[in-house]
Amino acid sequence: EDQVTQSPEALRLQEGESSSLNCSYTVSGLRGLFWYRQDPGKGPEFLFTLYSAGEEKEKERLKATLTKKESFLHITAPKPEDSATYLCAVQAASGGSNYKLTFGKGTLLTVNP
């Protein structure tokens, strides 16, 4: 069974204090790893897709990286508006239902001014 574990559950940073969020996964062949951002009362907003180990993607202050066992979301010099829950999800390559996303429980990031 595919599993996704995110850590820490919650992270509080000061504005400008860089850090990383972790997403560990076990999947029967990775088709894609997805990062989403979710604000309170809203649906998840797509950030990145990573497909193979060694791949990196960047968007503003965020950079996502991928290894064979985990992904990191690095946040450089965060601002209060980066406060949100960050969700990681995997899509398996094998089996007949490889469109399903298996999500972790998320990391709640709070950035204080």
Place this chain on the structure above:
Amino acid sequence: GAGVSQSPSNKVTEKGKDVELRCDPISGHTALYWYRQSLGQGLEFLIYFQGNSAPDKSGLPSDRFSAERTGGSVSTLTIQRTQQEDSAVYLCASSLTGDTDTQYFGPGTRLTVL
């Protein structure tokens, strides 16, 4: 362009009543998904529609749950005889096709069963 829309945004119902939740996917997207997000839990896959193919209902938690998609566009998730454990946020997503296409989510419907 317009994103995925869902209605209602909030629904409060009494135990035992039936509810219908609606999803309008992004225009041109052939794949549609329903997920459930319970407090403290990750998003849980419920059902998948792709074009005219038979839906994948493997994630539906009980036979009280059903969904349909009319004309390859709008979808309705129906929960019959609601129970308190059905209280959650129900999220709809759509993608251009299935497979590895990015899934774009709607704002969700928060269901509260009293």
